[in-house]
Amino acid sequence: MNDETTKLSRRDFFKTGTVLAGGVALATASLIPYDGLLFASEAPGAKGKWYGIGIDINKCIGCGKCANACKIENNVPRDPFYFRSWVEQYTIKNDGAILVESPNGGIDGFKQAAPTADIYKSFFVPKMCNHCAKSPCTQVCPVGATFETEEGIVLVDEEYCIGCRYCVQACPYGCRYIHPEKGTVDKCTLCFHRLKKGLQPACFEICPTEARIFGDLNDPHSKINYFLKNHTCMVVKPHLNTGSKLFYNALSPEVR
């Protein structure tokens, strides 16, 4: 009796096993190979303009004018919890300690974080929306209020946003906040309203050292492409594969 049970169950096992193996083989054969490299090297919006941003850390003097201009141009609340654009000061001390600061987003300027003798190096990093090509914030928005324009700019339809804050959680760069009066999410638009008039975004126009560059990544002769070709550029948190289009020159590994 026992033997019979064993035989039966063995047969069942082979039967199920064969079906499963066959199924897996079929499913695998029908998969189209995914070419990661191809996707990474070609912009999804290959026709027309495809905006990218470059920031030269070597040129930033930490004046904070970009952060202030952004607040004025876009009516961002003045309290120090709401920023579309801000500047961080990094101070690496001789003992390896890393100090990061951004008091009021850098609008009021910075103080030296440590005595000069203790400082190994110090630099400023302007931050803003990375306008990612594979933006996690767009992916998670439950109603599609956040979207990417044809030009590769990530925007929010504030008439449509329900204020669930999922995108705020999903942005690895801390670039989103809930507008305290509107109850909807707010973020950098790359001054879309100015771009449409042929003007530069406010933070780019005001930068006294031209540390900020932006332009059409699809145009081989654009300023941004020139910048990318002539500098060793890097995005923040590349391992997250967000398709960030904010490229920094001279980005230190301490910057996160």
Added chain:
Amino acid sequence: MEDHIQNLYEVLSKVEGYVYPNEIELNWSILIVLYPYITGLVAGAFILASLERIFKIRILKPTYGIALLTAFSFMLVATMPLVSHLGKPLRAYEIMITPHSSSAMAIFGFVYLWYLMVVLFLEIWFDYRRDMVIWANESTGIKRFLYKALSLWTTDISPKAVALDDKIGYIVTVIGVPSAFLLHGYVGFIFGSIKANPWWSTVLMPVIFLFSAMVSGIALVMLVYIVLSKIRKQLLDMDCLDTIAKYLFYILLIDFALEGLDQIHRIYVAEESFEALHKLVFGKLFYSLFIFQGLIGTIIPILTLGTLQFYKPKPQIRKVIYMILPLLVLMGIFFMRWNVVIGGQLFSKSFYGYTSFKTSMIGLEGYLMAAVWLIIPFLILAFLLWLLPPWKKIETNHD
């Protein structure tokens, strides 16, 4: 609004290290802690009910009806903390009519409706239809009308009709078990899929959420059953309670193992975020993680329930244990949700600093409001138990 800004200035003064300026505000508050907590209770209670129905564990019969009604009561409230947390609550319906297909959250409305309307509602309806017809005949006035309306004015209680009810009810339960898994596994996915947040981003998150859901749901039903029996001055069915305690023990053990695995994996691979998270768990999360969730909510219940598997003290003592343990477990799971939701927002995604959590007693997102959302399901449950008392039902063997 003024209070909110004032609050943020206070939090700003307590920031340790550096956080991105937009991170000073904690975006998901105590209401979002409640959301996975409540849905977990629903999924857990339902799975306990299905053990009786599908797997024919007859010994659990006394808790079947209670478990179903408990699941239903909490399900009715599950979305409320979410909706009231929205910046634009009146636009909540947009998630249903224009869902964004790539968003994990957009599916919530559908999973919820499917579970509430198709699974829970139908199962309860088919389970109670005959009784409602009978109770309608026995009652007068509004109650009579209520039963008639609830049974949709059906009157057929012939054995054939009742057998059909039972068959459909069974099918619904069979569909219901994977649905309960889906509901809560999916809630875990909402957090687990956020790659920006290393405290959340783990493939184990849906599984951990699912097992912790079962733990909390079973504990809740156990507690409701004991309290209800006390109120009704009925003898407790100790065999039933022992069996529930056994299941609670096993599932708690799996839950503990999964969470342990998650933590061991984090410690061993020690990724970029490791130092920041290490400081978080030994700092701001120390009490809620190690003491409330770990020691009181998990280790003590596991040890006690484990001991009960080998050594059975007198029923009197077991009763007391079965009263206290679910409370500990329920508290533990609450803090598990807290540690995930609040803990995941306390550290900066720059890994250079920490913000802090501050909420007030009153207000839409205060502790009192949270307490209200936890009390309302019990009021609904009390009403449902009055309207549809499982102990007055005609005994049916779900075969």
